[in-house]
Amino acid sequence: MLRTTIFNASRSLFAKPSAAIAVRSYHPKVIDHYERPRNVGSFNKADPFVGTGLVGAPACGDVMKLQIKVDEASGKIVDVKFKTFGCGSAIASSSYMTERVRGMTLEDAGSIKNTEIAKELCLPPVKLHCSMLAEDAIKSAINDYKRKRAAATASA
Amino acid sequence: MASLITTARAKAAQIPFSTAMTSTGSRPSRVILSTAANNTSTRNLSSLTPPRRLNAIMSSASILPSSSRYTPAAAFLSATRTSSHFHSSAISSSTSNNDTTAKRPETRSCWKCSTPVPYLALQCTNPECKVVQTLAPGVNYFETLGLSPEPSYDVDLKDLRLRFFKIQQLIHPDSYSQNANGDQVYAQQQSSLTNKAYSTLKEPLSRANYILELLGAPIHETESLNEPELLMEVMEARELLEEAQTEDEVQELKNVNDTRIKDTVEGLSKAFKSQDLEQAKTLAIELQYWIRIQNVIRDWVAGHPIVADHV
Numbered sequence: 001m002l003r004t005t006i007f008n009a010s011r012s013l014f015a016k017p018s019a020a021i022a023v024r025s026y027h028p029k030v031i032d033h034y035e036r037p038r039n040v041g042s043f044n045k046a047d048p049f050v051g052t053g054l055v056g057a058p059a060c061g062d063v064m065k066l067q068i069k070v071d072e073a074s075g076k077i078v079d080v081k082f083k084t085f086g087c088g089s090a091i092a093s094s095s096y097m098t099e100r101v102r103g104m105t106l107e108d109a110g111s112i113k114n115t116e117i118a119k120e121l122c123l124p125p126v127k128l129h130c131s132m133l134a135e136d137a138i139k140s141a142i143n144d145y146k147r148k149r150a151a152a153t154a155s156a
Numbered sequence: 157m158a159s160l161i162t163t164a165r166a167k168a169a170q171i172p173f174s175t176a177m178t179s180t181g182s183r184p185s186r187v188i189l190s191t192a193a194n195n196t197s198t199r200n201l202s203s204l205t206p207p208r209r210l211n212a213i214m215s216s217a218s219i220l221p222s223s224s225r226y227t228p229a230a231a232f233l234s235a236t237r238t239s240s241h242f243h244s245s246a247i248s249s250s251t252s253n254n255d256t257t258a259k260r261p262e263t264r265s266c267w268k269c270s271t272p273v274p275y276l277a278l279q280c281t282n283p284e285c286k287v288v289q290t291l292a293p294g295v296n297y298f299e300t301l302g303l304s305p306e307p308s309y310d311v312d313l314k315d316l317r318l319r320f321f322k323i324q325q326l327i328h329p330d331s332y333s334q335n336a337n338g339d340q341v342y343a344q345q346q347s348s349l350t351n352k353a354y355s356t357l358k359e360p361l362s363r364a365n366y367i368l369e370l371l372g373a374p375i376h377e378t379e380s381l382n383e384p385e386l387l388m389e390v391m392e393a394r395e396l397l398e399e400a401q402t403e404d405e406v407q408e409l410k411n412v413n414d415t416r417i418k419d420t421v422e423g424l425s426k427a428f429k430s431q432d433l434e435q436a437k438t439l440a441i442e443l444q445y446w447i448r449i450q451n452v453i454r455d456w457v458a459g460h461p462i463v464a465d466h467v
Contacts, residue, residue: 054391056381058441061448063390085394085448129377136380 026088027122033092038099041081043067048152051145053137057129062086064094066137070106070145077101077109082137089130093117097134110142260294268337278327278346288327288339288346296370297353307367309428309436311357320354360421361447364428364440373433375441390445397452410453416446 026034042065043050053066062085069079080098084091096117101109117123117131263272267290271282276299280287299305301319324347332343356362368374381387393413400406420443427436 054384054387056383056387056390056445057377058379058381058444059375059377061444063387063394063445065391083391083395085391126377132378132380136382140382 026092029121030088030092030123033095033121034088037082037091037095039080039082039095039102042083043069043079043081048148049145051141051143051148053140053142053144055133055136055140057086057090057133059129060086062090062130062133064090064133064137066094066097066134066141068101068109068138068141068145072149075105077104077106086133087127087130089121089123089127090133092121093123093130093134094137096121097138101138106142106145109138112138264289264292268339278323285337287337288332288342290342291345291349297356297366300349300353301357307370307428309363309367309425311363313358316354316358320350323350360417360424361440361443364424364436364443367428368433368437368440371433373437375437375444381441386442386445390449393449394452397449397456400456401458403458406453406456410450413446413449413453417443417450420446 043052045052045067047069049070049072051068051070053068054063056063064082064084064086066082067080068077070076071078080102082094082098084094097112100112100117112135114128114131114135117134118128121131123131260275262275264275264277265271266273266280266282266285266287268287269280269282269285271280271285273279273281273289275292276295277289279289296305296307298307301316301323303311303319327343327346327350329340329343329347332340334340356366365375393409397406397409400409420439424436424439424443427433427439
């Protein structure tokens with residue numbers, strides 16, 4: 001019973017009924033990430049081993065922060081956090097991205113394409129830009145980390 | 157091309173409601189001092205205008221296509237106008253928007269009685285016919301509300317609202333529910349277009365986006381924003397809002413955000429006036445973020461977490 005209520009509640013949240021046309025709702029995978037977002041939070045931006053990516057979608061006003069913690073010796077991403085203010089798709093895209101890049105090398109993480117995210121979350125064409133935002137976010141975080149490391153090595 | 161006279165239904169004879177129009181066919185380089193006094197009529201919304209007055213106006217319009225001369229009719233109209241002011245649009249008139257309007261014919265034929273009616277007329281000017289006209293192609297929202305076709309960011313909201321009501325009064329579908337003349341569907345279309353035009357132009361954000369679109373510089377969905385300062389401010393504002401516990405805290409954040417909105421709207425006005433489209437676009441993007449925060453503040457309820465704030 002409770003389950004049904006929650007289900008119905010979440011349906012009403014995500015379904016945007018439009019006049020006489022069919023109701024469009026999010027794919028269950030998106031709803032799952034939205035309701036149980038993985039790795040929400042923040043790292044200290046000043047940490048020398050943390051890279052921060054902050055990106056926005058000008059058309060809809062979404063903002064997404066994605067942070068990676070990198071193990072310098074192995075060059076792998078050991079921890080990831082994100083914070084997104086935006087629609088369900090944007091939250092789901094960034095949440096999925098944090099799961100996807102954990103344990104990856106920077107190079108592998110940087111080569112993830114938005115189409116992969118969109119496919120995994122079954123995003124409709126109008127929501128493709130949300131997955132692009134997640135791709136931009138991880139790239140931006142990696143660049144930030146690399147910049148920091150380069151600066152640190154230069155001053156060392 | 158002619159300009160527009162609208163009349164309130166009941167007061168048609170006494171107080172014509174003039175929507176000052178510039179003639180779309182006029183020289184594009186002309187700076188439009190768009191007050192009723194300088195313009196004769198364009199779109200005849202009024203089957204209700206007494207035919208004699210209408211004839212006078214129509215003929216003066218056709219004699220003076222660039223409508224820069226003082227006419228008694230125009231003087232009368234301007235005298236009845238309230239304080240609404242029209243800004244001479246600083247937007248370059250050599251935009252694609254104008255190019256299309258320049259090629260527009262002055263009249264169309266009424267779909268029912270074939271009388272030539274002004275291109276933007278809502279109703280047939282033949283007093284025997286008066287049916288609601290089909291949607292005129294290639295008309296922007298400013299024209300739909302009887303304003304100059306050249307987009308201007310500075311709109312008089314009171315005036316805009318009045319225009320909206322006057323038009324809806326003429327073509328509201330409820331008045332055509334019997335469909336006696338077969339024009340009910342056109343009334344619906346005209347009414348719906350007027351709603352769209354009004355709701356787009358009355359909000360500072362949608363108005364900015366619409367003008368950018370008209371001027372060929374729209375904000376694309378696929379664009380990504382890499383402005384760390386703005387994004388940091390947005391992120392911080394959103395986090396403060398997320399952490400807020402009391403109404404007072406939210407009120408404080410609202411005050412800060414209201415100032416942001418005010419400043420950005422002022423900046424947009426300046427940018428559009430000086431034809432700085434790049435700056436206008438940047439500010440429109442900023443405004444999008446502040447408006448989103450405004451919406452979240454509006455929907456804020458103590459103790460309820462903020463979920464996805466739009467679909």
